[in-house]
Amino acid sequence: MALKYFDGLNGFTLPLADGELIDFRPVRPTDWETIQDGMSALSAQSRYLRFFSPIAKLPDDLLRYFTEVDQHQHVAWIALVHQRMEHPGVGIARFIRSDDQPAIAEFAVTVIDSYQHRGIGRVLMAVLHLMAGLEGVEILRGYVLPENDVMLNWLGELGAVGKYDNGVYRMDLAVNGDEVSSMTQGVLQKIRAFEDTVSAEAPQNPD
């Protein structure tokens, strides 16, 4: 029932609080350029918080790895400004299952600075959570730098359990956790409400 409005293959559109429309869909191999452009739209600080290094541009082999995903072992979704052809990428999230522990998947989420704190990260996390449940992942594991207060606080609120090791927090989010489930239900309700609005506004077929 909860998945009725969530097409795990095709994606969906949602308005931000100010009404701007954002498309969410699985990553495709053709997203190579969009993702590289997204790197340029990230501040040095955001790039550091995501990659733990001041990387400015993704090398070709990493771009290939980030875009040629099977959506089972490696699940990746992108957020795009609705129907804008130039530089539309505003966020991305992925999880990659561990080969030796398939119930655990390492995740990461990134939103470009000019779109941060507007709810995109939460939608992407909800998608990861849903896809993790569908794929049998039990723990979403994120590695977070100690200075990344936003991510640490947010994951803490979602019920993640942290372990400090070697300068990094390993944050484990149980996929069946109450807080993460309620976040996901909230996002699903927004998707449903928006789809209902769109179909109510669509012209009726005279037949």
Ligand SMILES: CC(C)(COP(=O)(O)OP(=O)(O)OC[C@H]1O[C@@H](n2cnc3c(N)ncnc32)[C@H](O)[C@@H]1OP(=O)(O)O)[C@@H](O)C(=O)NCCC(=O)NCCS
């Ligand atoms: C972490 C990140 C992905 C969050 O994405 P976002 O789209 O800004 O997140 P949202 O707007 O959906 O907010 C998610 C939560 O973080 C909080 N938050 C986001 N930005 C915040 C800010 N600048 N100050 C305080 N809280 C903030 C929100 O209030 C929300 O918490 P809530 O659910 O309790 O209300 C984004 O800041 C980012 O890309 N950072 C750089 C890369 C990074 O650190 N990635 C994580 C590596 S795993």
